[in-house]
Amino acid sequence: MSDSPFLSLPGAVADEGLDAGVAAHYGSPLREQRLLAAGEAVVDLSNRSVLAVTGADRLSWLDSMTSQRLTGLAPGQAAETLFLDPSGRIEFDVHALDDGVTTWLIAERDEAEGIVGWLDKMRFMLRVEVADRSDEFAVVGYLDAAIEAPARTVVQAASPDGVELRWADVWRGVEAGGHQYAHTDDHPASRWPWVEAIVERSELEALARRAAAGEVVLAGSLAAEALRIEAWRPRFGREVDDRSIPHELDWLRSAVHLTKGCYRGQETVAKVHNLGHPPRRLVLLHLDGSESVFAAPGDVVSVERDGELRAVGTVTSSAIHHELGPIALAVVKRNTDAEATLLVAAQDTTIAASQEVIVPSDAGAAVDVPRLPRLGAVTRG
Template structure:
């Protein structure tokens, strides 16, 4: 058993730490998954950070910089937004909650100082103040009670979320539906996110210690990761690289408002959605687990196992689901045939991988503008 003093839950039986110091699992990741999904347990998230923006111009300012419509965000309403570079490539992803006086940006821990510093440089003469509040709060994840349980089961006691005025600092993931102004590329009739009731609560350190000392059931981050993969839910730290545009991960579903005003990278977002296609696309893979070999982030995805097989993409996230077994998310070339089984190369091993389409090859081109022949092209 491994323990780490950075986790308030390190004394729990079976605790095994992940690289951030919180629990990867407590001895039985699959059982922990079931409890977490059903709303019976919680998960401590040590790889999360918090950035706050205060001041009367905060929402209109963030609205002008990022992909989501934020200028009229009501207190207590959860959303998410993306910060893109001028070419439309993904730089930051933030889970957003406003309390009427402060906008709370929940991000990956490594991104908090980067985002805070960048926003601080962009304030100019506006009435806003930016702060990295990561040291002031822990993040605890959970699901709504009975979200996936038959028959109903008892819920865990409420997480002692911090309050800002009358607003509990609990961000409810909007992934379960297509947001106003957004668009979903995945087939919504079969989308696994319909049962996704995930939320994150900000908890003061003293309250986290009290929560850890209670008898509340807990799960490790491996349980949450497998559930996220099964819901096709992208994450900046895993699915994105230096070339990623939001369309490739189906992130226009929840984090992009297509008819809002200008923001950095908007031209690429609109052009790809209306006139083109994303060059890559997200897929979920059902992995053959018969050899007990699991891929890792970055492992190569091939379009077959033969000598002529071509590299078509890479693994981004891997987990073992309590019902689906070994699964992964991967980003592959748009031209990859969506009907074929793929293969993942892990060292000298090849793992068969059934492909489940998230972003289809035809995503985009929403304006339906016909392609014109190139100048000088000969019609046959």
């Protein structure tokens, strides 16, 4: 995967860590957020992986191993699906798009080798082939805030088999067979018309030249992250750790089909949803910015109890939002009081934070199991 040409543009500041290889911003992160939200800017996601699965059995094969129903996926139709381990923990997340010939998978940069390795082991005698196409194709993101959004018109999506490769984020609504835990009629995802366009990697050079000429507006990864957090949208590279199950992140709404049949980890998904509760839950934090110290992924979240700080979770994503100020996503213990002020240990100080509940403490236990009379109890008619 070659270096992004956007990093050589004036004002570009390279990101680090998970988003290394692309620009964090181009000199004005908050302005870039506003332009991105309005559908006027595009985001370099060329550090993401682009995988291709071909062959007549590709959709039924992927369907049999992952959490979302993929059989019958129409050309151009987007989907999101999770690879789970036998205990239901999340191993990989992919954004899937089929063009009638190939199923294209967009994943985090560091996921590619693991996904390809796993899929190659599971081919058996089926008519499927898996390839990492990241050297030929790249990803550009934007918010399709209007039918004629400027960002959409400047991004030339690849169409190797006659179908434009534009993955429209399914997080915007609850997918068929899915379930939403968040108790709200005004989910912020409805204002998240996110699109990831797969482009020929050579197209990045053309976009960079147009940006240098003022014909294309760019936003950095900081802008995209702030708007993603506002939308409560989980990201594999941020919200997932080695214990994560889909329920904790409200990921049943977009990436899990609850009635499609067996796949690895399906028993845990069904058991937690129908009979139990996820052990942790995702929250949005509104952080006190008065100290000019901001939270970062990995910072410990605590509550004060009996005069002591007791850890209840961890910040997973954080940003400065152009309207909301400092915000973060965090995963906390299920029984953490939803009304409690949380305290985030950031650098050498403690930041107070109020919670906005995403996954409530009563998530799960969807099946109404009748209570049987206690053995020996007297019942009256």
